[in-house]
Amino acid sequence: MASKPDVSRRRFFTNLTRSPPPKPRRRPPGAVSEREFLAGCTACGECVIACPMNAVHTLAEWVRPGAGTPVLVPESRACTMCEGFPCAAACPEPVLNVPEGPTWRLGVAKIVESRCLPFRGPECGACAGLCPSEVNALTMRRARPQIDPAECIGCGLCIQACPVKPSAIELEPLERGR
Numbered sequence: 001m002a003s004k005p006d007v008s009r010r011r012f013f014t015n016l017t018r019s020p021p022p023k024p025r026r027r028p029p030g031a032v033s034e035r036e037f038l039a040g041c042t043a044c045g046e047c048v049i050a051c052p053m054n055a056v057h058t059l060a061e062w063v064r065p066g067a068g069t070p071v072l073v074p075e076s077r078a079c080t081m082c083e084g085f086p087c088a089a090a091c092p093e094p095v096l097n098v099p100e101g102p103t104w105r106l107g108v109a110k111i112v113e114s115r116c117l118p119f120r121g122p123e124c125g126a127c128a129g130l131c132p133s134e135v136n137a138l139t140m141r142r143a144r145p146q147i148d149p150a151e152c153i154g155c156g157l158c159i160q161a162c163p164v165k166p167s168a169i170e171l172e173p174l175e176r177g178r
Helices: 009-017 034-040 046-050 086-090 157-161
Strands: 056-058 070-072 107-111 138-141 144-147 169-173
Touching: 046 056, 046 086, 107 144, 157 169
Parallel strands: none
Antiparallel strands: 056 070, 107 169, 138 144
């Protein structure tokens, strides 16, 4: 006979309060940890309005947690690391802080070889030479792109330039301190 699961009232409510950490999202430059971001962002949209490149979007209303909060979608528009980071400067809450340097690490891009044209035969190179001037994360070796994860800041310029759909380059967001 199978044992009965413990469904006591105390265990039920204890398990409800132990939520897993939120999945990291691709947030604008200067973002705090995802947990802090979700707790402090009011979804006011000031960062979206302030972005001159229209790279900051809002999560759809059905996305939980975080509906209405700002995200980056490099597949449609990359972050160009604007001087002064106007998106972060426009944030009225302490969830986007203006970075001190000229770049901010947003994530790490990786090549999906099964989708990348040079790994399948034809030449491409659309992603070559696009890294910001301070960074040289993507290099071409034997006519194939390679990304140095230690150098990549996750701006998404290579993803935006990729002619393959879905892109042959994906961006993994960073998990900032919990």
